[in-house]
Amino acid sequence: xxxxxxxxxxxxxxxxxxxxxxxxxxxxxxxxxxxxxxxxxxxxxxxxxxxxxxxxxxxxxxxxxxxxxxxxxxxxxxxxxxxxxxxxxxxxxxxxxxxxxxxxxxxxxxxxxxxxxxxxxxxxxxxxxxxxxxxxxxxxxxxxxxxxxxxxxxxxxxxxxxxxxx
Amino acid sequence: xxxxxxxxxxxxxxxxxxxxxxxxxxxxxxxxxxxxxxxxxxxxxxxxxxxxxxxxxxxxxxxxxxxxxxxxxxxxxxxxxxxxxxxxxxxxxxxxxxxxxxxxxxxxxxxxxxxxxxxxxxxxxxxxxxxxxxxxxxxxxxxxxxxxxxxxxxxxxxxxxxxxxxxxxxxxxxxxxxxxxxxxxxxxxxxxxxxxxxxxxxxxxxxxxxxxxxxxxxxxxxxxxxxxxxxxxxxxxxxxxxxxxxxxxxxxxxxxxxxxxxxxxxxxxxxxxxxxxxxxxxxxxxxxxxxxxxxxxxxxxxxxxxxxxxxxxxxxxxxxxxxxxxxxxxxxxxxxxxxxxxxxxxxxxxxxxxxxxxxxxxxxxxxxxxxxxxxxxxxxxxxxxxxxxxxxxxxx
Numbered sequence: 001x002x003x004x005x006x007x008x009x010x011x012x013x014x015x016x017x018x019x020x021x022x023x024x025x026x027x028x029x030x031x032x033x034x035x036x037x038x039x040x041x042x043x044x045x046x047x048x049x050x051x052x053x054x055x056x057x058x059x060x061x062x063x064x065x066x067x068x069x070x071x072x073x074x075x076x077x078x079x080x081x082x083x084x085x086x087x088x089x090x091x092x093x094x095x096x097x098x099x100x101x102x103x104x105x106x107x108x109x110x111x112x113x114x115x116x117x118x119x120x121x122x123x124x125x126x127x128x129x130x131x132x133x134x135x136x137x138x139x140x141x142x143x144x145x146x147x148x149x150x151x152x153x154x155x156x157x158x159x160x161x162x163x164x165x166x
Numbered sequence: 167x168x169x170x171x172x173x174x175x176x177x178x179x180x181x182x183x184x185x186x187x188x189x190x191x192x193x194x195x196x197x198x199x200x201x202x203x204x205x206x207x208x209x210x211x212x213x214x215x216x217x218x219x220x221x222x223x224x225x226x227x228x229x230x231x232x233x234x235x236x237x238x239x240x241x242x243x244x245x246x247x248x249x250x251x252x253x254x255x256x257x258x259x260x261x262x263x264x265x266x267x268x269x270x271x272x273x274x275x276x277x278x279x280x281x282x283x284x285x286x287x288x289x290x291x292x293x294x295x296x297x298x299x300x301x302x303x304x305x306x307x308x309x310x311x312x313x314x315x316x317x318x319x320x321x322x323x324x325x326x327x328x329x330x331x332x333x334x335x336x337x338x339x340x341x342x343x344x345x346x347x348x349x350x351x352x353x354x355x356x357x358x359x360x361x362x363x364x365x366x367x368x369x370x371x372x373x374x375x376x377x378x379x380x381x382x383x384x385x386x387x388x389x390x391x392x393x394x395x396x397x398x399x400x401x402x403x404x405x406x407x408x409x410x411x412x413x414x415x416x417x418x419x420x421x422x423x424x425x426x427x428x429x430x431x432x433x434x435x436x437x438x439x440x441x442x443x444x445x446x447x448x449x450x451x452x453x454x455x456x457x458x459x460x461x462x463x464x465x466x467x468x469x470x471x472x473x474x475x476x477x478x479x480x481x482x483x484x485x486x487x488x489x490x491x492x493x494x495x496x497x498x499x500x501x502x503x504x505x506x507x508x509x510x511x512x513x514x515x516x517x518x519x520x521x522x523x524x525x526x527x528x529x530x531x532x533x534x535x536x537x538x539x540x541x542x543x544x545x546x547x548x549x550x551x552x553x554x555x556x557x558x559x560x561x562x
Contacts, residue, residue, distance in 0.1 A: 027241070027303060034296070054285035062292025063322065066299065070318045073303050073311065127281060128342050 002120035006046055013039040025079045026072045030065060037061040049126030176277055177258075184257055188421045189219035195521045202525035213479035223414075231410040234305070241304035246408065246415035249297025253419035253426070256290045259283040260429040261345045263439045263505035275439075275506065276345060283344040284336065287430060288329060291385065295321045297419065298387075302404035313403030316393045316532065323539040324384035324391075330547035331378040334554040335363040335371050335434050348438030358447065362437035368561040369554040375435045377547050379519075382427040384539070387420060388520060390527040393535060428516040429509075436512045439505030453494040453507040461487030 016035035023029045037060040044053035125134075135143050193208065193215065200207025208215030233242065263275035280286050295318055302314015336342065339350040353361040363371045384391040395403030405416045432438055441449040461484040468480030494503055530538070 027238075027300075031241075031300075050280075050282050051285070054282045054289050057289035058285065058292055062289060062295070063325070066292070066295050066318055066322055069296070069299055069303075070315065070322070073299065073315055073318070076311075128285075 002046055006043065006120070009039040009042045009046075013043070024082065026077045027069065030068050030072060033068070034061050034065045037065065044126075046120060047126070048120075048123045051126055051128045051131045172273060173277070176273070180257060180262075180277055181254075184254070184422065184425065185418075187425060188418050189223065191421050191425070191517065192222070192417075193219050194517075195524070198518070198521045199525045202522070213475060226411055226414045229410040231412070234307075234407050236306045237407065238304040238306070241300050242407075243412075245297050245301035245304060246412040246419075249294060249301070249419040250415040250422070252290050252294040252297060253422035256287045256426045257422070257429070259286050259344055260426070260433060261348055261438060262509050263502065266502040274345065275502075279343055279345045281341075281343050284332060284342045284347075284434075287426070288325075288332070291423070291426075292321075292325060294419070294423065297416075298404050301408070301416070305404070305407035307407050309400040309402075310404050310406045313395055313400050313406070317387065317404060320384055320387075320391065320393060320535060320539075323536060324381045324543070327377050327539065327543035327547040328381035328385060330544070330551050331374040331381060332434065334369075334374040334551050337551075337554050337558050338363055338366050338369070338371070344433050344438075348433055348440065351437040352440055354444050358443050360437055360440065360442065362440070363435045369557040371435060371550075371554070373546060373550040374554075375431070377543055377550070378431060378435070379516075381539075381543065382431065383520070383523070384535070386423040386427055386520075388424065389524040390530050391535060392529060393532055424517065424520055425513070428513045428520070431516055432509060432512040438512075439509040441504070441508050450500065450504060453504065454491045457487045457491035457494065461485070461491065 013036050016032045016039065019032035020029045020036065023032060037056060041053040041056040041061070044050075044056060125131075196218070197207040197215070208218040211217040211221045233239065258277040259280050261274065261276040261279070265272055265274050298321075299314045299318040302310045302312070302317070305311070335347070339347040341347060341350070351360070351362050351366070355361065355365070355367075359365055364375050383389075387393075387395065393403075395405065400406070405413055408416060441452070443449050464480045464487060465484035468476060468478075468484060471477040471480070493499060494507070
């Protein structure tokens with residue numbers, strides 16, 4: 001059951017990810033990206049990380065992508081015009097892609113030689129309680145640093161918006 | 167009893183009750199608004215217009231289902247489907263009542279008790295925006311696009327104070343499961359003040375209750391925040407180009423969101439299925455008394471009819487109410503019916519407030535709407551969350 005669900009949603013994620021690049025209209029690409037986010041959330045859920053799954057849907061699919069769609073709609077961006085591809089891209093594109101994937105496989109196997117298959121249900125620390133505890137004990141410093149970073153980003157946004165008002 | 171079979175039956179019951187509520191909520195809304203505006207409201211189809219929802223359904227199904235040219239066909243067809251799916255999905259984690267004994271097994275009056283129940287509802291409702299935004303975009307119509315744009319901006323903005331307002335009672339309850347949130351609100355101070363989140367020490371959640379309610383109006387696109395479909399500016403907003411059942415899907419999604427939000431408010435702030443005062447004070451007899459009184463009033467007006475058919479219809483209503491009252495007096499059924507009554511009473515009151523406000527307040531202007539969200543609601547919600555956190559930490 002777990003494996004079947006994993007295969008279904010992994011396939012959806014990959015197809016949607018492929019679709020993001022292939023589609024010519026920005027809205028279609030954005031919707032494919034939502035599909036990727038949604039199926040990733042299901043994969044998290046299958047692995048027992050329910051808090052992460054909910055956060056994935058709320059933050060990525062529900063907030064960031066809505067903003068993307070909003071901006072695309074606001075700018076009323078039309079379909080992308082296809083121009084002829086460069087000769088270099090036509091010849092080297094697919095071989096380079098495979099070379100890159102092979103390289104990645106090689107590095108993963110060499111850097112984590114002890115890695116084994118993921119067992120569904122083997123991970124039991126995905127609840128909100130566990131995530132919260134980890135954030136405020138083990139990962140307190142990174143957590144605080146990230147919050148300061150976001151604060152800087154917010155201030156930057158305010159400053160930029162202010163300039164346009166004048 | 168087989169778990170799957172039981173879940174299937176529960177899902178069927180909840181779906182049936184929800185869809186009937188949606189249909190009749192619209193009747194109630196039209197009646198209430200009519201009386202606020204000193205009209206009678208629907209009165210032709212059936213006694214007191216009670217068959218009106220049925221007539222509306224027949225009308226909507228038999229209307230021509232038009233797909234305008236130059237729309238993005240896939241998204242145009244997918245948008246109403248998406249909206250209604252997301253709207254109906256979130257009811258599945260709402261706890262309607264306590265544990266009951268049925269078919270020789272124990273079960274909760276709730277479809278699924280997720281340990282991320284609150285987050286699940288937030289996630290599903292945040293996905294609901296796409297239905298409206300994409301409908302507006304795919305219609306290839308300026309008014310619809312404006313409606314879609316407004317709705318996505320509005321829903322992103324009001325989701326922040328909404329989530330902040332939800333977080334405060336969660337600090338008190340210390341869980342994300344909706345069932346445990348209600349269980350945590352059990353009990354009374356001094357024997358009569360309920361232990362609900364709105365009254366709970368160390369920090370009564372009055373502010374977050376009102377912030378949640380106001381943000382809920384915006385999230386469900388109800389007056390005074392119904393900018394996405396402001397009819398005197400945008401024709402009908404995002405659903406301008408939709409007809410027949412596709413229009414009905416948006417309509418049902420809006421009402422379904424309203425029901426969910428009211429259920430959510432009841433669960434988070436008003437103690438869910440718990441009674442208003444303890445059983446020692448006689449709260450077990452409240453439903454029976456309420457239905458008896460309603461029956462008596464209906465009977466009185468039936469015996470002194472004002473309109474032609476009242477002499478027949480109102481006594482029938484009275485008999486129905488008396489039967490309901492008797493049902494609540496049977497001790498065997500009480501365990502299951504009393505929680506349901508309290509839950510329905512609280513949710514119904516909130517739904518009435520939604521309708522009442524629609525009959526009372528005018529629409530906001532768009533800049534007022536945004537300024538209100540960012541400059542008032544959000545700071546107050548954050549402040550409330552901080553103070554609640556401090557109080558919980560100081561007086562555990």
